[in-house]
Amino acid sequence: MGETSTCDVAIIGAGPSGLFAVFECGMLGLSSHVFDALPEIGGQCTALYPEKPIYDIGGLPAISAGDLIANLEAQAAPFNPVYHLGSQVTHLTEGPDGRFTIANERGDTVNAGAIILAAGAGAFGPNRPPIAALPDFENISVFYACRNTAQFTGKKIVIAGGGDSALDWAIALADIAGKVTLVHRRDKFRGAPASVAALERLVGEGKVELAVPFQLSDILGEDGQITHARLTSMDDEIRDIEADALLCFYGLSHDLSFAHEWGLHLEKKELPVNAATCETSRAGIYAVGDIACYEGKLKLILTGFAEGAIAAHAIYKRLHPETPLHFEYSTTRGLPGAA
Amino acid sequence: MGETSTCDVAIIGAGPSGLFAVFECGMLGLSSHVFDALPEIGGQCTALYPEKPIYDIGGLPAISAGDLIANLEAQAAPFNPVYHLGSQVTHLTEGPDGRFTIANERGDTVNAGAIILAAGAGAFGPNRPPIAALPDFENISVFYACRNTAQFTGKKIVIAGGGDSALDWAIALADIAGKVTLVHRRDKFRGAPASVAALERLVGEGKVELAVPFQLSDILGEDGQITHARLTSMDDEIRDIEADALLCFYGLSHDLSFAHEWGLHLEKKELPVNAATCETSRAGIYAVGDIACYEGKLKLILTGFAEGAIAAHAIYKRLHPETPLHFEYSTTRGLPGAA
Numbered sequence: 121m122g123e124t125s126t127c128d129v130a131i132i133g134a135g136p137s138g139l140f141a142v143f144e145c146g147m148l149g150l151s152s153h154v155f156d157a158l159p160e161i162g163g164q165c166t167a168l169y170p171e172k173p174i175y176d177i178g179g180l181p182a183i184s185a186g187d188l189i190a191n192l193e194a195q196a197a198p199f200n201p202v203y204h205l206g207s208q209v210t211h212l213t214e215g216p217d218g219r220f221t222i223a224n225e226r227g228d229t230v231n232a233g234a235i236i237l238a239a240g241a242g243a244f245g246p247n248r249p250p251i252a253a254l255p256d257f258e259n260i261s262v263f264y265a266c267r268n269t270a271q272f273t274g275k276k277i278v279i280a281g282g283g284d285s286a287l288d289w290a291i292a293l294a295d296i297a298g299k300v301t302l303v304h305r306r307d308k309f310r311g312a313p314a315s316v317a318a319l320e321r322l323v324g325e326g327k328v329e330l331a332v333p334f335q336l337s338d339i340l341g342e343d344g345q346i347t348h349a350r351l352t353s354m355d356d357e358i359r360d361i362e363a364d365a366l367l368c369f370y371g372l373s374h375d376l377s378f379a380h381e382w383g384l385h386l387e388k389k390e391l392p393v394n395a396a397t398c399e400t401s402r403a404g405i406y407a408v409g410d411i412a413c414y415e416g417k418l419k420l421i422l423t424g425f426a427e428g429a430i431a432a433h434a435i436y437k438r439l440h441p442e443t444p445l446h447f448e449y450s451t452t453r454g455l456p457g458a459a
Numbered sequence: 460m461g462e463t464s465t466c467d468v469a470i471i472g473a474g475p476s477g478l479f480a481v482f483e484c485g486m487l488g489l490s491s492h493v494f495d496a497l498p499e500i501g502g503q504c505t506a507l508y509p510e511k512p513i514y515d516i517g518g519l520p521a522i523s524a525g526d527l528i529a530n531l532e533a534q535a536a537p538f539n540p541v542y543h544l545g546s547q548v549t550h551l552t553e554g555p556d557g558r559f560t561i562a563n564e565r566g567d568t569v570n571a572g573a574i575i576l577a578a579g580a581g582a583f584g585p586n587r588p589p590i591a592a593l594p595d596f597e598n599i600s601v602f603y604a605c606r607n608t609a610q611f612t613g614k615k616i617v618i619a620g621g622g623d624s625a626l627d628w629a630i631a632l633a634d635i636a637g638k639v640t641l642v643h644r645r646d647k648f649r650g651a652p653a654s655v656a657a658l659e660r661l662v663g664e665g666k667v668e669l670a671v672p673f674q675l676s677d678i679l680g681e682d683g684q685i686t687h688a689r690l691t692s693m694d695d696e697i698r699d700i701e702a703d704a705l706l707c708f709y710g711l712s713h714d715l716s717f718a719h720e721w722g723l724h725l726e727k728k729e730l731p732v733n734a735a736t737c738e739t740s741r742a743g744i745y746a747v748g749d750i751a752c753y754e755g756k757l758k759l760i761l762t763g764f765a766e767g768a769i770a771a772h773a774i775y776k777r778l779h780p781e782t783p784l785h786f787e788y789s790t791t792r793g794l795p796g797a798a
Contacts, residue, residue, distance in 0.1 A: 140517045147515060176486060178479045178764030179516045179527050181534040188518050195520040395734055396755025416735025418768050425517030426765035429757050 123229070125202065127151045129435055130222050130232035132209050135163020137409025137424030138238030139192040144432035145236075146199025148445065153230045155222070159206035162189035163240050168265050168285065168372075178422050188421075204228040212382050218404060234435040237391065237400070237407040238424070242374040249280065249336050249368060260344035262366045266292075274298045276362050278349040280336045281369030287311035289367060291318050294327040301361050303351055307332045331361065339366065387413065397434035398427050404438065406431040462568070464541065466490045468774055469561050469571035471548050474502020476748030476763030477577030478531040483771035484575075485538025487784065492569045494561070498545040501528035502579050507604050507624070507711075517761050527760075543567040551721050557743060573774040576730065576739070576746040577763070581713040588619065588675050588707060599683030601705045605631075613637045615701050617688040619675045620708030626650035628706060630657050633666040640700050642690055646671045673698065678705065726752065736773035737766050743777065745770040 129145050131138045134156035142152045160166050162185070170186035177183060183191070207224040212235070214220050223229040246264035248254060254262065266272075266289050277297040279290050282304040288311075290302045302319070309316050322328040331351055338350035340360065348360040379386045385401035390413035393399060398406045408431050409424035417423070436445050468484050470477045473495035481491045499505050501524070509525035516522060522530070546563040551574070553559050562568040585603035587593060593601065605611075605628050616636040618629050621643040627650075629641045641658070648655050661667040670690055677689035679699065687699040718725045724740035729752035732738060737745045747770050748763035756762070775784050 136517070143515070143517075175534075176482070177518045178475070178482075178761065178767075179522065179530050179534070180518050181530055183518065191518045191520055195514075195518070394755075396753075414735075416733075416769055416773075418765075418772060420765075420768055422517065422761065423765045423768065426757075426759075426762045428517075429759055429762065430755055433757060434755075 124221065124231050125153060125229070126231045127153045127202070128233050128439060129153075129236055129432075130155065130220065130230050130234075131201075131236045131238055132156075132222075133163060133238035133240060133409070133411075134158070134161040134203065134205065135238060135240050135409065135424075136165060136188065136192055136421045137240075137428055138163070138236070139189070139196050140425045141236050141238055141408055141428035141431060142196035142199055142201040143192075144428045145435065146196065146201075148432050148436045150432065150435060150439070151201075152199065153202045153204060153232065155204045155207075155209045155224055155228075155230075157206070157208040161193060161203065161205065162186070164372075165189050170265075170267055171269060172288075174421070176420060176422065204230075209378065212378075214404070220404065233404075233439045235405045236398075236428075236431050236435075237405065237411055238409045238428075239376075239378075240410045241372065242376040242389070242411070246368065247370040247373050249370060251336070251339055253339050257339055257341065257344050257346055257366070261341065261346040261364065262339065262368065264368055266367060269293065269296055272297045272365060275364040277301070277365050277367065278303060278336075278361055278363040279367045279369065280304070280349075281371075282306060282309045282311075283369060283371065284311045284315060285369035286367075287315040287319055289369070290328050291315065291322060294322045299329070299362075300327065301329045301331055301349075301363075303331045303334050303336055303349070303361075305333050305335045331359065334359065336366075336368070396430070398431035399434060406435065463560065463570050464492060464568070465570045466492045466541070467572050467778060468492075468575055468771075469494065469559065469569050469573075470540075470575045470577055471495075471561075472502060472577035472579060472748070472750075473497070473500040473542065473544065474577060474579050474748065474763075475504060475527065475531055475760050476579075476767055477502070477575070478528070478535050479764045480575050480577055480747055480767035480770060481535035481538060481540040482531075483767045484774065485535065485540075487771050487775045489771065489774060489778070490540075491538065492541045492543060492571065494543045494546075494548045494563055494567075494569075496545070496547040500532060500542065500544065501525070503711075504528050509604075509606050510608060511627075513760070515759060515761065543569075548717065551717075553743070559743065572743075572778045574744045575737075575767075575770050575774075576744065576750055577748045577767075578715075578717075578746075579749045580711060581715040581728070581750065585707070586709040586712050588709060590675070590678055592678050596678055596680065596683050596685055596705070600680065600685040600703065601678065601707065603707055605706060608632065608635055611636045611704060614703040616640070616704050616706065617642060617675075617700055617702040618706045618708070619643070619688075620710075621645060621648045621650075622708060622710065623650045623654060624708035625706075626654040626658055628708070629667050630654065630661060633661045638668070638701075639666070640668045640670055640688075640702075642670045642673050642675055642688070642700075644672050644674045644693075670698065670700065675705075675707070735769070737770035738773060745774065 128150035129152045131154045134154050165185035173182045207226040209224050211223040276299045278301045280303045334351040337352040340348040349363045351359045391400050391407040393412045395414040408427035410419045467489035468491045470493045473493050504524035512521050546565040548563045550562040615638045617640045619642045673690040676691040679687040688702045690698045730739050730746040732751045734753040747766035749758045
């Protein structure tokens with residue numbers, strides 16, 4: 121490990137709740153370092169659906185997930201958060217002074233007065249189909265998220281999966297791609313009824329072709345460029361489908377093992393918190409966003425924002441027990457860090 | 460009273476929390492009517508500080524209060540809320556079916572399955588100085604809020620009051636108006652230290668003139684157009700200050716008498732709610748925003764947004780106890796009302 125940085129709050133998770141926690145901490149004069157296993161900020165918003173519009177952020181009638189993250193980054197920026205991306209936090213210890221030392225796999229080490237866990241569904245990555253050649257094609261012609269629809273204009277696209285993401289992108293790309301084939305190992309889809317209806321309409325119009333019940337069994341091509349997706353049916357029928365790109369939507373893999381290691385009480389893959397403070401079962405460790413649970417909890421981005429404010433205020437009291445918080449509104453004072 | 464309209468939820472208060480509650484109810488298929496004593500939507504945002512920037516709405520790095528209200532109105536619009544503005548709600552009864560009938564002074568009558576109180580600090584209006592001629596000048600040359608700074612360009616402005624609003628507008632208008640005189644009955648100001656310092660700097664530069672300790676005692680002028688503000692000192696010295704406009708910032712008057720009348724438990728001018736549902740002491744009546752209190756409550760606009768979501772979900776369960784809520788994200792389904 122290299123040098124140890126010091127700050128008020130170490131935030132684990134750079135999704136919307138974690139980013140807004142930087143802002144709320146900053147408004148109270150608390151400095152932050154932010155850790156995320158993903159190489160970019162934004163969590164699921166960036167990794168899974170950057171181009172999808174979100175309608176239920178208060179005050180934002182419609183915004184793409186990517187733009188929301190850009191806004192949250194700009195909102196946090198005046199408070200100079202330090203980002204440690206692309207490496208998972210693996211180490212947490214508490215000193216006799218009640219401060220924490222955390223480090224990621226790369227060895228970035230931070231000493232912080234409090235921890236905010238904003239880890240969403242846990243450190244995640246895409247579930248991958250069991251195909252040996254897969255790594256050679258990833259991010260060249262095989263993708264687990266759709267970041268830029270324009271790159272698929274006129275192309276032959278194979279989409280694998282049966283849930284909402286697979287359906288949504290089959291629908292979204294039907295008018296952009298040259299050909300869309302949707303592969304699913306069952307003949308029923310798990311998506312929202314409206315999406316299933318929209319898909320059936322597109323299949324009827326010849327804009328999407330179904331390959332069901334088939335399973336993706338291999339990738340043909342070279343130098344990372346797929347030429348065909350090989351499909352196998354339940355009775356071993358093999359079909360090779362021409363493809364310029366393959367999009368796999370098999371869900372996310374979650375890893376919440378850190379919770380056990382750090383002595384945090386976990387309930388159904390969530391961390392119960394005191395709703396008045398967002399503190400977990402361990403003093404000094406707080407949780408906000410989808411990973412936090414309490415009675416009446418709603419898993420909404422705007423709920424994560426409110427929890428960030430609650431956690432920041434509770435942490436202020438933990439770190440400055442003698443100094444009453446002189447609560448001020450941004451309309452009165454503007455941004456303290458921006459002075 | 461005229462005809463009675465029927466809806467799922469009657470929302471009292473058209474400030475940011477009330478407007479966003481319309482959206483959250485709409486997302487669950489619940490229709491809303493919205494009541495407010497003020498003639499415009501927006502509550503304090505519109506009435507007191509429409510041009511002030513707000514920095515602490517999640518996802519919005521900076522937005523004026525007026526633009527925030529415009530966004531919230533647009534966000535609520537797909538769900539067709541019915542607004543009843545400019546008349547105070549004076550009547551509430553509960554039927555044997557557990558539904559409520561509410562009516563305002565004008566006689567607009569609505570039957571609703573649940574009530575959301577989003578009344579902020581209560582039905583409010585500006586505190587007025589005790590000057591008989593005042594009503595003749597209001598909204599012509601005497602104002603209690605600053606809606607449009609441009610109208611004061613080059614003018615002689617007298618500002619009365621000693622708190623943050625008076626200070627903020629003295630500072631904001633110092634470079635726009637021809638002359639700014641700030642009248643306060645004491646020689647100390649109650650505003651934020653940074654604002655007091657900024658004011659002192661402007662006084663030193665001759666951009667703001669102080670008249671302290673003086674009290675506003677009369678208005679001279681005719682046809683609604685002020686020519687002079689008459690000031691009186693503690694030892695009865697009278698001073699007439701030339702003025703094209705007078706801005707009075709004496710705070711807000713609150714009226715929470717409805718809470719007693721409706722049998723709601725009130726604590727320190729706030730309504731205690733169950734944080735998991737936002738329900739008040741009376742079943743079927745919910746409270747969100749600044750008027751609602753619970754352990755850990757923060758009076759922030761974004762907290763009011765989250766409470767609107769919580770109340771909407773609780774109301775859905777109240778009105779549809781047999782139908783489990785199929786919870787869906789706006790990213791998955793878009794806006795149900797906009798289909």
